[in-house]
Amino acid sequence: MAEITIVQAVNDALKEEMTRDDDVVVLGEDVGVNGGVFRCTADLHEMFGDDRVIDTPLSESGIIGAAIGMSLYGLKAVPEIQFSDFIWPAFDQITSELAKFRYRSGGQFTCPVVIRTPYGGGIRGGHYHSQSPEVYFTHTSGLVVVVPSDAYDAKGLLKAAIRSPDPVLFLEPKKIYRAPKMEVPDDDYVVEIGKAAVRREGTDFTITAYGAMVEVAMAACEKAAEKGWNGEVLDLRTLVPLDEESLIASVTKTGRLVTLQEAPKFCGFSSELSAIVAEKAIDVMEAPIKRVAGFDTPFPYTLEHVYMPHADRVLNAITEVMTY
Amino acid sequence: MTDVLQVLSEQGDIDNSLIPDLTEERMVELYRQMLTVRQLDTRMLNLQRQGRIGFYGTCKGQEAATVGSGAAVGPDDWVFPALREGGVLLLRGFDLDKYTAQLVGCALDPTHGRQMPCHFSSAEHNYVSLSSVIGTQINQAMGVGWAMKIKGDKNVCLGYMGDGATSSTDFHAALTFAAVHKVPTVFVCQNNQFAISVPFSKQTASNGIAIKAHAYGMPGVAVDGNDVLAVYKATQDAVARARAGDGPTLIEAITYRIEGHSSSDDASRYRDDAEVEMWKKRDPIERFRRYLTAAGLVDDSVVEEIATKVKNDVDAAIKAAEASPMPSVETIFTDVYAEMPAHLREQRDQTLNESGGGENEGAFPL
Numbered sequence: 071m072a073e074i075t076i077v078q079a080v081n082d083a084l085k086e087e088m089t090r091d092d093d094v095v096v097l098g099e100d101v102g103v104n105g106g107v108f109r110c111t112a113d114l115h116e117m118f119g120d121d122r123v124i125d126t127p128l129s130e131s132g133i134i135g136a137a138i139g140m141s142l143y144g145l146k147a148v149p150e151i152q153f154s155d156f157i158w159p160a161f162d163q164i165t166s167e168l169a170k171f172r173y174r175s176g177g178q179f180t181c182p183v184v185i186r187t188p189y190g191g192g193i194r195g196g197h198y199h200s201q202s203p204e205v206y207f208t209h210t211s212g213l214v215v216v217v218p219s220d221a222y223d224a225k226g227l228l229k230a231a232i233r234s235p236d237p238v239l240f241l242e243p244k245k246i247y248r249a250p251k252m253e254v255p256d257d258d259y260v261v262e263i264g265k266a267a268v269r270r271e272g273t274d275f276t277i278t279a280y281g282a283m284v285e286v287a288m289a290a291c292e293k294a295a296e297k298g299w300n301g302e303v304l305d306l307r308t309l310v311p312l313d314e315e316s317l318i319a320s321v322t323k324t325g326r327l328v329t330l331q332e333a334p335k336f337c338g339f340s341s342e343l344s345a346i347v348a349e350k351a352i353d354v355m356e357a358p359i360k361r362v363a364g365f366d367t368p369f370p371y372t373l374e375h376v377y378m379p380h381a382d383r384v385l386n387a388i389t390e391v392m393t394y
Numbered sequence: 395m396t397d398v399l400q401v402l403s404e405q406g407d408i409d410n411s412l413i414p415d416l417t418e419e420r421m422v423e424l425y426r427q428m429l430t431v432r433q434l435d436t437r438m439l440n441l442q443r444q445g446r447i448g449f450y451g452t453c454k455g456q457e458a459a460t461v462g463s464g465a466a467v468g469p470d471d472w473v474f475p476a477l478r479e480g481g482v483l484l485l486r487g488f489d490l491d492k493y494t495a496q497l498v499g500c501a502l503d504p505t506h507g508r509q510m511p512c513h514f515s516s517a518e519h520n521y522v523s524l525s526s527v528i529g530t531q532i533n534q535a536m537g538v539g540w541a542m543k544i545k546g547d548k549n550v551c552l553g554y555m556g557d558g559a560t561s562s563t564d565f566h567a568a569l570t571f572a573a574v575h576k577v578p579t580v581f582v583c584q585n586n587q588f589a590i591s592v593p594f595s596k597q598t599a600s601n602g603i604a605i606k607a608h609a610y611g612m613p614g615v616a617v618d619g620n621d622v623l624a625v626y627k628a629t630q631d632a633v634a635r636a637r638a639g640d641g642p643t644l645i646e647a648i649t650y651r652i653e654g655h656s657s658s659d660d661a662s663r664y665r666d667d668a669e670v671e672m673w674k675k676r677d678p679i680e681r682f683r684r685y686l687t688a689a690g691l692v693d694d695s696v697v698e699e700i701a702t703k704v705k706n707d708v709d710a711a712i713k714a715a716e717a718s719p720m721p722s723v724e725t726i727f728t729d730v731y732a733e734m735p736a737h738l739r740e741q742r743d744q745t746l747n748e749s750g751g752g753e754n755e756g757a758f759p760l
C-alpha cells in the first residue's frame with residue numbers, strides 16, 4: 071500500500087496501462103518533456119519515448135482529431151486537455167465525431183479515446199481555469215463521463231476507462247489534485263465505471279456530489295450531525311451512465327435530497343438528478359429537492375471563495391429540507 | 395528563413411538608412427515605457443512569490459516587441475493583446491494604479507477582480523479585454539479591422555499572439571479572411587520560442603512564422619524582436635499599408651521569453667540555462683540604452699533619473715492597489731446580462747444574506 075495524491079494516482083495509472091499495453095499513447099500540450107503542467111504525466115516521456123508520449127502543437131481540435139484517428143487505427147489514445155476550459159476548440163471533434171463513430175458506422179468504427187482533463191475551481195484561476203463543463207458532455211450520447219473524487223478511484227477508474235471500449239471523458243478535480251493523500255493498493259485493480267459509492271451512511275437526508283464537492287458534502291454532514299441530522303453522501307463517480315439504482319435506493323431510505331455541484335445551477339447535472347427522482351421516487355420524498363451549485367455567472371477570480379459551494383451553504387440547504 | 399529586419403545591431407549601432415520616423419523625445423519615451431514594463435515585471439513576480447498576487451506572466455526580454463509595435467498605432471486604432479502586451483495599454487495612457495489594481499484583483503480594478511492577473515481591458519483605450527483562451531483574439535481582431543473597413547474609417551487593428559497561437563485553428567481562419575477581404579488588421583506574432591514548455595521546433599516545421607503569410611496572400615515580415623526601432627518600423631509600415639487600403643500584414647517579432655511561462659512554471663525542466671544566458675546578452679532595453687547614449691539623447695544621469703521615476707511610480711501604484719478592498723460580492727452578479735434577470739437576483743440576495751463562507755485558498759499551478 072502506498073500513500074498517494076490524485077496526481078500520483080493518475081500518473082501511476084498511466085504508467086501501468088502503458089506498460090501493460092504497448093498501444094496506449096499519451097498526447098497533449100506540455101505532457102512530454104515537461105511532464106504536464108500539473109505533473110500528471112511526469113516521467114512518462116523518459117519511460118516510453120517520443121512516439122508514445124507526445125508534445126503536440128497548440129491545437130485542441132488537432133489533439134482530439136489525432137486521438138480519434140489513432141484510435142480508429144488501433145492505438146489507445148489518452149489525450150490530455152490542459153484545462154477543461156480549453157476543450158472548446160475540440161468540441162466539434164468530441165461531440166460530432168468521437169461520440170458518434172460507433173453509432174453512425176453501425177458499429178464498424180469505434181474510437182475508445184480517453185480524454186483526461188482537469189476541471190473545477192479552487193486554484194485561483196479565474197474564469198478560464200476553473201469551470202466545470204460536465205453537462206455539455208453528459209448531454210452528448212455516446213460519451214462516458216467519469217469524475218473521481220479521491221486517489222483510489224482516480225487510479226481505478228482511469229485504468230477502467232483506458233480498458234473501456236467506449237470513449238470516456240475523464241474529469242479530474244484539480245482542487246484536490248494534491249490532497250488528501252490516500253492509501254492505494256500496489257496490485258492492479260480497476261473501479262467499475264457506472265457505479266456510485268456511498269461515502270457516509272445516513273438515514274435523514276441524501277447529498278449527491280462528485281469530484282471536489284464530495285469533501286464539501288462530507289463536511290456539511292459533520293455540521294448537520296451537530297444538529298442531530300444524519301446525512302448520507304452519495305459520490306456519483308460516473309455521471310454517464312448514471313447509477314440510478316443507488317440514487318433511488320438512497321432517497322428511498324432518507325426521503326430528502328440535497329444535490330451538490332460546483333458547476334452553474336441552471337440545467338446543471340443536478341437538474342437531471344432532480345428530474346429522475348421526481349419521475350421515479352416522488353412518492354417517497356418528504357421535502358422538496360434542494361440544489362446547491364455554483365452561481366449562474368461566469369467564474370470570478372478574486373471572489374472565487376464566495377462562488378464555490380461551501381459547507382455552510384450546503385448546511386443551509388440541509389436545514390431547509392430537514393425543517394420543511 | 396526570410397530576411398530579418400534589424401535597425402539597431404546587438405551592440406546598439408544604428409543603420410541610418412532604416413531609422414524610423416520618431417522624434418528624439420519619443421525615443422526616450424519608448425525607453426521609459428520599456429523600463430516601466432521591466433520594473434512592473436520584477437516587482438510583480440516578487441509579489442507573486444510573496445503571495446500578494448495570484449499569478450503573473452512577464453514580458454521580460456520581449457519589451458522591445460511589445461512597446462515597439464504598440465507605439466506604432468494611434469489612439470483611435472484598436473488593440474487585441476495576448477498575455478504579454480499589458481505594456482501596450484500603458485503606452486495608450488492607462489492609469490498605472492488601475493493596472494496594478496487589476497493585478498491585485500481589488501475593488502479599484504475596473505473589471506472588479508473578475509479575471510486573473512494580466513487580463514486587462516479598457517474600452518476607453520480601444521484595448522480589448524483579454525481571454526486566456528489562446529488564439530480566439532486573432533479572429534476577433536480580423537473582425538474589428540473588417541468593421542473599420544466597412545464603416546470607411548481609416549483606423550487599423552493590431553492583433554497580438556504568441557508562436558503557440560499560430561497553431562490554433564483561429565489563426566488559420568483569421569489570416570484567410572483578412573487577406574481575402576483586405577482587412578486593415580496587422581497581426582503581430584511574438585515568437586518567444588516557447589509555448590509553455592513546447593519549443594518552436596515542435597510548434598511548427600515551418601521556417602519561421604512570417605513565411606506563412608505568403609500562402610495566405612499577405613506580406614509577412616520577420617523582425618528582430620529585441621530591436622525596438624526595427625519592431626516600430628515594421629509595424630509602422632504595415633499600419634501605413636493597412637490604412638491605405640492595402641490589407642493585412644503578418645509581423646513575426648523574433649525574441650525570447652527570459653522568465654518561465656508564468657509565475658508557476660519551472661522552465662529549467664525543459665530548457666538550457668546556456669540558451670537563456672545567450673538571450674539575456676541581447677537584452678532589448680540595454681541595446682536601446684546604448685544607442686540612446688551614443689546618439690547623445692540621454693546621458694547617465696538622465697538614465698538614472700528615468701529609472702528612479704519608474705521605480706517610484708510603480709511602487710506608488712502597488713501601494714494604491716494594495717490599499718483597495720476586495721470587490722463587493724454584488725460584482726459577481728452584475729454584467730452577466732445588461733439587466734440582472736430574476737434568477738440571478740435571487741442568487742445574489744441569497745448570497746448576501748448567507749452566514750458562514752468559503753475559505754480563500756488555492757494556488758495557481760501554471
Ligand SMILES: Cc1ncc(C[n+]2csc(CCOP(=O)(O)OP(=O)(O)O)c2C)c(N)n1
Nearest residue numbers: 099156526527528556557558559588589590
Ligand atoms: C486554447 C488554449 N489551449 C491551451 C491553453 C493553455 N496555455 C496557456 S498559455 C499556453 C502557451 C501559449 O504559448 P504562445 O502562444 O507561444 O504564447 P506565450 O505564452 O509564449 O507568449 C498554453 C498552452 C490556453 N490558454 N488556451
